[in-house]
Amino acid sequence: MLRLPPFSYHKPSSVAEATGLMDQYAEEAMYVAGGTDLIPNMKHRLFEPTHLIALKSVTELSGIREENGDLRIGSAETLAEVAGHPEVQKLFPALADAAGHVAGPQLRNAGTIGGNLCLDTRCTYYNQTSFWRGALGYCLKKDGTVCHVTNVGKKCVAAHSADTPPVLMTLGAMVTLAGPDGERRLPIEEFFITDGIYNTRRTPVEIVTEIRIPLGAASRRQAYAKLRQRKSIDFPLLTVAVSADIEGNGTVQSINGVVTALGARPRALSGWDDLAVGGTLDADMIDELAERAHEQCHPLENLIVDADWRRAMVPVYVRRVLEKLRIT
Amino acid sequence: MPAVTQIVRLTVNGDLREVGVPMHFTLLEALRYGLGLTGSKQGCDKGDCGACTVILDGRPTLSCITPVFEAEGHAIVTVEGLADVEGPHPLQDAFDLHGAAQCGFCTPGILCSAAVLLEKTTSPSRTEIKEALSGNLCRCTGYSKIYDAVASAGQRLQVEAQLGESGR
Numbered sequence: 001m002l003r004l005p006p007f008s009y010h011k012p013s014s015v016a017e018a019t020g021l022m023d024q025y026a027e028e029a030m031y032v033a034g035g036t037d038l039i040p041n042m043k044h045r046l047f048e049p050t051h052l053i054a055l056k057s058v059t060e061l062s063g064i065r066e067e068n069g070d071l072r073i074g075s076a077e078t079l080a081e082v083a084g085h086p087e088v089q090k091l092f093p094a095l096a097d098a099a100g101h102v103a104g105p106q107l108r109n110a111g112t113i114g115g116n117l118c119l120d121t122r123c124t125y126y127n128q129t130s131f132w133r134g135a136l137g138y139c140l141k142k143d144g145t146v147c148h149v150t151n152v153g154k155k156c157v158a159a160h161s162a163d164t165p166p167v168l169m170t171l172g173a174m175v176t177l178a179g180p181d182g183e184r185r186l187p188i189e190e191f192f193i194t195d196g197i198y199n200t201r202r203t204p205v206e207i208v209t210e211i212r213i214p215l216g217a218a219s220r221r222q223a224y225a226k227l228r229q230r231k232s233i234d235f236p237l238l239t240v241a242v243s244a245d246i247e248g249n250g251t252v253q254s255i256n257g258v259v260t261a262l263g264a265r266p267r268a269l270s271g272w273d274d275l276a277v278g279g280t281l282d283a284d285m286i287d288e289l290a291e292r293a294h295e296q297c298h299p300l301e302n303l304i305v306d307a308d309w310r311r312a313m314v315p316v317y318v319r320r321v322l323e324k325l326r327i328t
Numbered sequence: 329m330p331a332v333t334q335i336v337r338l339t340v341n342g343d344l345r346e347v348g349v350p351m352h353f354t355l356l357e358a359l360r361y362g363l364g365l366t367g368s369k370q371g372c373d374k375g376d377c378g379a380c381t382v383i384l385d386g387r388p389t390l391s392c393i394t395p396v397f398e399a400e401g402h403a404i405v406t407v408e409g410l411a412d413v414e415g416p417h418p419l420q421d422a423f424d425l426h427g428a429a430q431c432g433f434c435t436p437g438i439l440c441s442a443a444v445l446l447e448k449t450t451s452p453s454r455t456e457i458k459e460a461l462s463g464n465l466c467r468c469t470g471y472s473k474i475y476d477a478v479a480s481a482g483q484r485l486q487v488e489a490q491l492g493e494s495g496r
């Protein structure tokens with residue numbers, strides 16, 4: 001039995017009301033959407049807010065529709081709705097695929113895409129009961145002074161573990177944030193920062209209201225793949241997303257790849273353009289791209305499995321997604 | 329912070345129930361310790377196993393990580409609500425006939441996930457059954473008998489629909 005710490009539950013019906021409540025309770029409050037990340041974390045005493053501000057009843061945060069040249073996805077849409085939505089499936093099949101492979105069915109019915117963007121980073125030494133963590137000695141991310149992965153005190157290297165952000169990055173998506181002073185919009189790659197303790201630029205008072213994907217990106221070929229222990233339910237040990245603009249004659253116009261579940265933020269793979277642009281995505285090119293990805297990924301011992309093995313799986317999974325691009 | 333106790337109004341198995349609970353209770357705690365509906369099981373209590381699965385607005389949902397006040401205003405069906413006055417749900421009969429439960433701890437959650445699947449289709453493929461039950465762990469049966477039971481309950485529902493009678 002895992003009890004929650006006591007809190008008051010607020011169900012605002014608008015963004016303005018929600019950010020107003022957050023302004024009022026400040027550090028004592030947190031937002032909750034599907035609760036599939038926050039509630040287990042609270043049961044582990046990783047967070048103990050005394051006020052929860054629920055976002056599921058805020059109607060402005062729902063809806064998937066075309067708007068001003070973008071596909072606009074409200075942040076409170078569940079992963080099940082995103083995965084099953086005909087327009088998402090048609091325009092951005094890799095996103096439908098990624099959303100449909102998060103956790104298991106019940107979690108996708110509750111978990112939201114906004115919560116997926118704001119998912120707390122994960123680590124073997126962190127996602128444990130407070131009894132477990134206390135027995136070992138608390139770590140830097142919560143209540144302690146050293147990181148058990150790097151054995152120094154300076155930085156937390158817990159893994160960004162969400163499946164949809166890598167795909168959204170390859171599609172050039174934007175994130176809209178609303179706070180008491182209005183809205184701002186940033187490209188999703190700027191949303192994440194390399195700090196395992198708190199890995200986004202969202203200020204605590206801000207709400208992620210929507211994700212916008214330019215409709216122009218729908219013409220790109222897209223693919224996604226995920227490595228995990230049990231295919232039915234587990235968090236990723238590695239997620240790879242790619243998208244490419246390939247001409248009718250097979251010439252690559254542009255290509256990009258993103259990997260995650262290694263470090264504190266999703267990593268955009270670099271150095272692919274000079275290998276691929278102007279060429280054809282054949283077996284040799286796929287090998288070179290996979291090798292280039294391997295060179296730049298150095299996972300640490302932050303998740304349950306061996307880091308060397310995870311690193312060795314990077315080129316394997318990059319090859320898999322690139323093969324999918326070739327045949328789609 | 330002292331726990332705040334409040335009255336929550338829950339629509340459970342078609343009945344509107346009022347129960348006083350601390351505000352930080354989960355739906356599972358309210359069902360089990362507030363309403364005495366102990367069919368939904370408290371397994372991992374953190375979203376991993378599916379033993380606490382209930383049907384919220386027609387969708388399988390984990391009650392152990394659902395704040396109880398989030399469930400207010402929504403229709404909740406628990407394993408206690410699957411049978412009706414005429415008898416057990418066809419799934420329950422099928423689990424009995426196929427020996428699909430051993431210790432039985434996973435069974436209420438699996439019945440809820442499977443009931444939602446059979447609402448959508450009475451002739452699910454083996455893959456569809458596996459996918460629908462992929463968030464429900466069973467440590468005893470090895471799943472084969474569970475999949476068989478779900479498929480056969482689907483067949484019975486089809487026959488009943490063809491005959492246009494309940495058949496129970």
Ligand SMILES: Cc1cc2nc3c(=O)[nH]c(=O)nc-3n(C[C@H](O)[C@H](O)[C@H](O)COP(=O)(O)OP(=O)(O)OC[C@H]3O[C@@H](n4cnc5c(N)ncnc54)[C@H](O)[C@@H]3O)c2cc1C
Nearest residue numbers: 033034035036037038103111112114115118162163208375
């Ligand atoms: C067993 C299990 C397996 C899982 N497997 C996966 C997996 O494979 N891949 C994966 O990506 N995830 C996985 N998850 C995590 C989780 O289910 C998903 O990431 C889900 O999308 C989280 O969304 P949520 O709405 O439930 O977030 P919540 O738990 O409600 O919130 C998560 C965090 O984001 C904040 N937040 C939520 N919405 C907003 C918003 N709109 N604006 C500002 N802040 C917000 C909350 O304050 C909180 O800090 C798993 C969880 C469990 C329990």
Ligand code: SF4
Nearest residue numbers: 123139147156157158
């Ligand atoms: S990476 Fe280090 S500081 Fe961060 S959660 Fe893990 S052990 Fe703690």
Ligand code: FES
Nearest residue numbers: 371373377378392
């Ligand atoms: S008890 Fe709810 S998922 Fe295990």
Ligand code: FES
Nearest residue numbers: 430431466467468
């Ligand atoms: S019958 Fe024992 S866990 Fe499924």
